[in-house]
Amino acid sequence: MSAGTGTVSMHGNRFRHNFLTALLLAPATVWLVVFLVLPFIAIAVFSVGERAPEGGYQAAFTLAQYANLPARATAFWNTMVLAPVGALACLLVAYPVAYYLALQAPQRWRLILLALVVIPFWTSLLMRTYAWMYILGGRGIPALLAFVGIEDVRLINTPGAVLLGIVYGYLPLMILPIYVSLERLDRRLLEASADLGATPLSTFLGVTLKLSLPGVMTGFSLVMILLLGEYLIPTLLGGGKVFFIGNALVDLFLQSRNWPFGSAIAITLVLVSVVVLIVANRISNRVAGARRVDLI
Amino acid sequence: MSKSYRDGLPISPENFVDQLMRLKRGSIGRRDFLGLTGLGIATAVMAREIGIMPTPAFAAESLGDRMSIATWPNYHDPQTFENFKKDTGVAVEVNVFGSNEEMLAKLQAGASGWSLFVPTNYTISTYKKLGIIEPLEMAKLPNFDGTQEDARFTSEGTIDGTIYAVPKNWGTTGFAVNTKKLAKPMTSWKEFWDTAMAEGDGRTMVHDYQLTTIGNALKYYGYSFNSLKQDELAKAEELLLKVKPHLFAVSSDYQPGMRAGDAWMTMCWTNDGAQLHRDIPEIAYVLGKEGGEIWTDFYAIPKDAPNKPAGYALLNYLMNPQVAVKEHLANGAPSTDARVNKLLPKEVLDNPILYPAADLLTPLEFGAAATLTDPGRAELMARFKSA
Numbered sequence: 001m002s003a004g005t006g007t008v009s010m011h012g013n014r015f016r017h018n019f020l021t022a023l024l025l026a027p028a029t030v031w032l033v034v035f036l037v038l039p040f041i042a043i044a045v046f047s048v049g050e051r052a053p054e055g056g057y058q059a060a061f062t063l064a065q066y067a068n069l070p071a072r073a074t075a076f077w078n079t080m081v082l083a084p085v086g087a088l089a090c091l092l093v094a095y096p097v098a099y100y101l102a103l104q105a106p107q108r109w110r111l112i113l114l115a116l117v118v119i120p121f122w123t124s125l126l127m128r129t130y131a132w133m134y135i136l137g138g139r140g141i142p143a144l145l146a147f148v149g150i151e152d153v154r155l156i157n158t159p160g161a162v163l164l165g166i167v168y169g170y171l172p173l174m175i176l177p178i179y180v181s182l183e184r185l186d187r188r189l190l191e192a193s194a195d196l197g198a199t200p201l202s203t204f205l206g207v208t209l210k211l212s213l214p215g216v217m218t219g220f221s222l223v224m225i226l227l228l229g230e231y232l233i234p235t236l237l238g239g240g241k242v243f244f245i246g247n248a249l250v251d252l253f254l255q256s257r258n259w260p261f262g263s264a265i266a267i268t269l270v271l272v273s274v275v276v277l278i279v280a281n282r283i284s285n286r287v288a289g290a291r292r293v294d295l296i
Numbered sequence: 297m298s299k300s301y302r303d304g305l306p307i308s309p310e311n312f313v314d315q316l317m318r319l320k321r322g323s324i325g326r327r328d329f330l331g332l333t334g335l336g337i338a339t340a341v342m343a344r345e346i347g348i349m350p351t352p353a354f355a356a357e358s359l360g361d362r363m364s365i366a367t368w369p370n371y372h373d374p375q376t377f378e379n380f381k382k383d384t385g386v387a388v389e390v391n392v393f394g395s396n397e398e399m400l401a402k403l404q405a406g407a408s409g410w411s412l413f414v415p416t417n418y419t420i421s422t423y424k425k426l427g428i429i430e431p432l433e434m435a436k437l438p439n440f441d442g443t444q445e446d447a448r449f450t451s452e453g454t455i456d457g458t459i460y461a462v463p464k465n466w467g468t469t470g471f472a473v474n475t476k477k478l479a480k481p482m483t484s485w486k487e488f489w490d491t492a493m494a495e496g497d498g499r500t501m502v503h504d505y506q507l508t509t510i511g512n513a514l515k516y517y518g519y520s521f522n523s524l525k526q527d528e529l530a531k532a533e534e535l536l537l538k539v540k541p542h543l544f545a546v547s548s549d550y551q552p553g554m555r556a557g558d559a560w561m562t563m564c565w566t567n568d569g570a571q572l573h574r575d576i577p578e579i580a581y582v583l584g585k586e587g588g589e590i591w592t593d594f595y596a597i598p599k600d601a602p603n604k605p606a607g608y609a610l611l612n613y614l615m616n617p618q619v620a621v622k623e624h625l626a627n628g629a630p631s632t633d634a635r636v637n638k639l640l641p642k643e644v645l646d647n648p649i650l651y652p653a654a655d656l657l658t659p660l661e662f663g664a665a666a667t668l669t670d671p672g673r674a675e676l677m678a679r680f681k682s683a
Binding site: 051053054055056071072074075078133137138139142154156157239240241243247248251252253254255256257258 | 558
């Protein structure tokens, strides 16, 4: 009898426990279903449809849209180049900043400096990019150059301007994860490395950099995923001359109104992003996880 | 050097507030067009802080207290909407667009929220076919007088004898040239494209708009602006791909580049040409002698308009010649209404940018409905932009 009662109450506990878990998960689940799963299903359905004669969607079942993907091969290719190159440029600028913040900056300044990194995020990226349009445009730096006698310099609508905008726009996303991983670094490892005769450079390469790799990989994949869908910065700072997959999507939905083809590209882009994430994760785990060093 | 250092400043505080208020009232320059969303945030924040956002006044019940209009950048006298609000209590929210395709895309997706919009002539038949617009109830538009309209510009608003849209103004699509930078006089689209690859290298803009960019490339060979013929479009594509690496930008937002001196030449609509020339006299407006586009913009009311009474009220208000004349003075495009023309000052009626000589007007073509929905032209544009 007593055993039976115990089982019942255990069941009751488990039920209560499960019920509570479900209740706590409900808001997030509803959110994901309404704003992620349902739109995704809609896009998947659109992607096997046809463009109506005047644009929009017309029900059908065809893989023609996917077969047509090569028509946007250039846009895909441009994106595949931009994403890693942009993320790499971001990394090269972000790492020294994160290093300084985590290991060099005086303790009392650290919080203020971190805040300075984050504060620009409070302003819309669009506005900040517009500021760059002005700075790089004819009334900005070129006007200053003309003042000292260098005429007709053009900075806006160049690949350099796009790269600058991307590094500027995504820098905080790269700095923060690297900062976190560097900040947690056990400094005794650095001392140990020095004690064992390593030069500062080999200590940096062999210890600091290696141990911060998870942060680097997190920042890198974060920025890269966002760059895969980037369209604002190339449009504003590149003059709409360079065409990324994000630009292709905007045009397909807002100009030629080819929803099915746009949906097929969107699905493909999501799949590519997932693959990129998985690969980045694998690399990150292999590089960082396999060589985990703990003092204890 | 009599120039003050302030001349070079981006914007003075007073000017900033002026611009902000102007934006709020709904006058959007093409130069402000892309910045709209960004500045909109500033407006919303500042409005909350210092209370410049008007609290909805008690309004005439039947009209409600707000409505939206979809239109083109820098297309209205901001005072028009202020006065309309004063008279009726209806605040007008202005949405601006860069292409007819974009407007159609929003209306096709549904729930645009607009009670009035400004489509261009060649799109009206498609709107009617898709059931997006309905015949206008002319009894609600006593200010409109069809007998005073210039029939050359207004026919496409009427389908099978039923009026679906009434005209706002007409205009042309040519190109603007900074003659200080490109001194060689130009008169044709051939010269436009050739110069873009020579003296204008890196300084030329074309529209992010299939109708005009493809159409004016077709004019290089003397083909129809509206051509859908495969071989002719292939020639146009060849030209566009050749010019692409020499361009400054592919964008319908060309006033900032021209004003800042980054761009020296751009495809251009009448009203922008008039504004640029007014502010910077060395910028000239040229119509290609081979032809190109002539257009009329109309007012129409979407079938699913959330506030039709206000839509009709505003449209009727805009058809009042006394109101319309101010609109034309502000936006710079010529009117289709003889009553308005009588009120316009002589220097406006004599402006060759607005009223080109007959021999330049004759070869111009109205856009054709088929170009709006033709997948071939859309794909050509995508190939051009991604090249």
